[in-house]
Amino acid sequence: MTKNILFLVNGLGLGNSTRCHAVIQRLRKRGVGIQVFTSGNGLWYFRQYQDVDMVHENQSFNYGSNNGQISMFGTAKSVLHYWRIAKNNEKRIAALIKKLKPDAVITDSDYSFKPMKRFKIPIIALNNANVVRFLYHRFADRPRSIWAQFHLIEYMDYLFHFFIPDLVLAPSLDSKLPLNTNQFKVTDVIVRQGFFPKISYSTPKRVVVMLSGSTFGSPVKFSRRDYGVHIDVVGRDAPEGGSLNSRIVFHGKILNTQQILNDADLLVINGGFSAVSEAFWLRVPMVVVPVARHAEQWINARMIAHLGVGILAQEQELESAMVTALQRLDQFRAAYAQVPAPLDGAEQAAEEIMKII
Structure with missing residues (x-):
């Protein structure tokens, strides 16, 4: 019987989409059916590829901003708005799960989880917040300007992934970091097919x-x-x-x-x-x-x-x-x-x- 997976992909930038697509390409080789639930840049990206069976639209989350930069105050003020978006997205996800009956749900910077827990669907996350947490403390020269975003977003991201998913796949530039547990698996970098590594020694052009x-x-x-x-x-x-x-x-x-x-x-x-x-x-x-x-x-x-x-x-x-x-x-x-x-x-x-x- 064909296995089916639903991907929940944050569509704010393109990075989450390209990372998920890299994994989708390898799953497709194994005959797995794929559907994607995303927004914004994710919709633009996935709707142009034939290796996804169906793309579904969700409501997007955005950081608060001030003068073109991330504003933690603006983000905090929007918590009620984000909660409403999350509730609406969870209703859509629950309806999709009832219809698709996926064998697993894979998330990338998407924090919906109640529908999967209710229907006892395994949650697998692509997320490197545990790597970020480890390296934040390793680099003593970190600037004070990132303190708030780390503690209010990145550390909360780590805690969410510590308690909620059944498995977290954490890509890292250094896959030998001492972070592997039964729940967290550190992988090498996740990259789409079609990239050919080389070290060039020619004059730059x-x-x-x-x-x-x-x-x-x-x-x-x-x-x-x-x-x-x-x-x-x-x-x-x-x-x-x-x-x-x-x-x-x-x-x-x-x-x-x-x-x-x-x-x-x-x-x-x-x-x-x-x-x-x-x-x-x-x-x-x-x-x-x-x-x-x-x-x-x-x-x-x-x-x-x-x-x-x-x-x-x-x-x-x-x-x-x-x-x-x-x-x-x-x-x-x-x-x-x-x-x-x-x-x-x-x-x-x-x-x-x-x-x-």
Whole structure:
């Protein structure tokens, strides 16, 4: 009998969708039926792929904002609004479960759980909050600006996943972290098919700037006319009046980013774990620009700097950091040669999921 899985995917940015899609690709090879419940960017992403049987729309959650940055005060003020959204989504999920009778529900930054508990459906989460919690305390140079977001969001995320799911699959840049338990399984990075790792030693020709598709993605501005390389900007439309430089191309939103990333000599990205994972899998040096006040993104960026394969930069220094990173490519490439290549975390996740269903 065909096994069926329902994915509950947060659609705020694209990272949750691409990570879930990587696991879906491996489950499809095993003949598993897949349906997805998502919103926003998740709807745009999954509706364009044929390896998902059906996509269902939910109501989305968003952080509160102030001047384009995360506002914990604004988020806290919206708690009642979020509660109402959660109740509506739970009703929709319960109706889907009654209709689909899935063998498991896989969540990625979605916190609905009552319908699954009621119908005794296993809950499997793709979530690395336990890794974030561990590394937050490891890096003593963490900025005070991430304290509130860590304790109000990331630590609560960890506690939720400690108590609620039956299994948590936690992707990490370092899968040897001492975090494995019966409930938490650390995997290598989870990356979609079609990415081909390499360490290039040639003169750099192409930089890809691919910043978050969420509300809090960093702005992209270039002041120079020439950087000595071709620059592809993914996820942003060209500024009014066009680009200063014919070698800077703004691509807007792209579904299949594999080819453009495979050709990159340097990646400039926000600190979302999916983007960092893809760059790390490709063995491409990177500039990681964490969204301001976002603890997980800072930790992901700090881990890249710790491994020596890229640098952590602030939004206001994005352009100068890119120039600096181009000058240090040989150093980053040498560091990659010393870091063991990751295994296929998506395949590891699929194997664990199949054990449960």
